[in-house]
Amino acid sequence: MNRQLRKNVVLVAAGAVVAAALAKELRQPPKARTWTGRIFGLPYDFRRPTPEKIAREFWDPDSDAFFTPHAFGVGYGLNLARVTPVLRRCR
Template sequence: MNRRLRERVVLAAVGALVAAAVAKELRQPPQERTWTGRVAGLPYDFRRPTLHRLVREFWDPDSDAFFTPHAFGIGYGVNLARVARELRRSP
């Protein structure tokens, strides 16, 4: 599969996930919409991002997880605090 086709397939998959997450929220009554949840096993959060959530996505020293849910969008970010901890432990 060439690069352009791969990019289109990935873009279509991401678009389908976003559409599914939005549809899931819109099926709820307005007062029950949280704009956060999971679709196809991936976390999503479409609330307005805050500085605290943005920082915690990439730096959460209180968590042992390597991957943290995105502060906005679908999927995961890398917890660099965990990565740094593991690098310090390496001989």
């Protein structure tokens, strides 16, 4: 599979996951919509991100997780507070 085709497949798959998450929320009555949850095992959050949520996505020293849910969108971000000590030990 060539590089452009792989890129297109990934983009279509990512778009399908986002569309499925939005459809899941829109199928609910307006008052029941939380705009946060899981779809195909991935977390999603379509609420307005706050600076605190954005910072916690990438720096959460209170969490042992390497990956944290995105502050906005579908999927995970890298918890640099957890990764940095591991990388320092590897040097």
